[in-house]
Structure formats: C-alpha cells, structure tokens
Amino acid sequence: MGALLKGIVSELRINPCPCGNYGSRTRQCRCTPLDIKRYLSRISGPLLDRIDMHIEVESIPPERLNDEKPGRSSAEMRAEVEAARAVQRERYNSEGIACNARLSAGTLNRYCRLSGQAAQIMNAASEKMGLSNRAYTRVLKVARTIADLAGEKDISVDHIGEALQYRMIDAKYWG
Numbered sequence: 001m002g003a004l005l006k007g008i009v010s011e012l013r014i015n016p017c018p019c020g021n022y023g024s025r026t027r028q029c030r031c032t033p034l035d036i037k038r039y040l041s042r043i044s045g046p047l048l049d050r051i052d053m054h055i056e057v058e059s060i061p062p063e064r065l066n067d068e069k070p071g072r073s074s075a076e077m078r079a080e081v082e083a084a085r086a087v088q089r090e091r092y093n094s095e096g097i098a099c100n101a102r103l104s105a106g107t108l109n110r111y112c113r114l115s116g117q118a119a120q121i122m123n124a125a126s127e128k129m130g131l132s133n134r135a136y137t138r139v140l141k142v143a144r145t146i147a148d149l150a151g152e153k154d155i156s157v158d159h160i161g162e163a164l165q166y167r168m169i170d171a172k173y174w175g
Contacts, residue, residue: 014043016056026061049134052101052142053166084148100144105137112140118157125164139163 017036021027031039048054088099095107103111114122126136140155143163147155 016040023056024058026059045132049132049138052138054169055166056169080149083151084145087148100141100148103137103141103144108137108140112144112155114140114155114160115157118155118160121157122160122164125160129164129167131167135167139167142166 016022017029017031018039019030021029022031022036023029029036085099091111092098092102092107097103097107100111122136122139125131126139131139139160140163143155143159146159146162147153150159152159
C-alpha cells in the first residue's frame with residue numbers, strides 16, 4: 001500500500017466537517033458534534049501518519065482578497081527550495097538518496113541527529129502528542145528540510161518546533 005499511496009497522495013485536502021466550517025474564525029459551522037465525529041472518523045490515523053505535513057488553511061476574508069502587501073515571489077521561493085535540494089543531493093550523494101523524504105531508518109539516524117535540548121523537546125512532544133514511530137520520523141525529516149531551507153547544517157530546537165507545528169492539526173481534530 002505504501003507505493004500505491006505515494007503515487008496517489010501528494011496532497012490530501014479535507015474539510016474538518018461536512019459543511020467545511022468547523023474551527024473557522026470567519027464562518028459558522030452547521031454540523032452537530034456527532035456529524036463532525038463521524039466525518040473525521042473516515043480518515044484513519046495510519047493514513048495521517050503517511051502525510052508529512054498537516055496544515056490548516058483558513059479562508060481569506062473578502063476585504064483581504066485585494067490586499068496588495070508584497071510577499072515573497074514564487075521565483076524567490078523556488079530558488080530557496082532548489083538551493084535546499086542541491087544541499088540534500090550533495091549530502092546524500094554516496095547514499096543514492098535524492099532528498100530528505102527518502103531517508104531510511106538507518107540514514108535518518110545518521111543525518112537527523114538532534115542536540116540534547118532538541119532531542120528532549122522532540123521526545124516530550126512525541127509523548128504528549130502521541131506520535132507513532134512513523135509520525136516521529138516524518139517530523140524529523142521535515143525538521144531536516146526546514147534546517148536545509150534556512151541554510152543550517154544542524155537541526156535546532158526552532159526547526160523541531162516548526163516541524164511539530166505541522167502535526168498540531170492531528171490533536172485538534174483527531175486527538
């Protein structure tokens with residue numbers, strides 16, 4: 001099933017409830033607690049574990065749609081990602097691995113070592129959040145990628161913290 005899932009699920013978009021408004025700051029949810037529980041129970045923990053990042057995206061209020069505040073361009077973001085991927089290709093050249101997502105258990109231990117404080121935070125968060133072994137390794141891979149995007153050699157406490165934030169939606173809806 002792993003290979004099948006890899007080919008099918010690069011992005012999984014789900015609503016938090018049948019009407020799509022549960023947890024929204026801008027829209028009222030019309031669903032009952034039972035409706036929400038039944039809806040969310042269709043997504044299993046093992047499926048969620050196979051997805052690296054769980055990000056909740058809030059709808060944009062109409063008055064902000066025409067906001068002209070400049071942000072980073074796609075070209076700038078692409079350049080950052082390409083630089084991080086180049087670092088990864090060089091790091092894993094002798095392993096036959098192209099990127100952090102492809103790290104095995106053995107290579108993960110070699111390339112995603114954590115400092116004492118980062119390891120303590122990761123272990124405490126894993127315990128508190130009830131992360132499975134698979135989810136734990138996914139968080140480490142995401143933290144390694146965040147460090148690469150920042151141009152840093154080592155995974156820091158900040159990188160672990162950011163990577164863990166991408167798993168917080170699990171606790172909000174399935175916890």
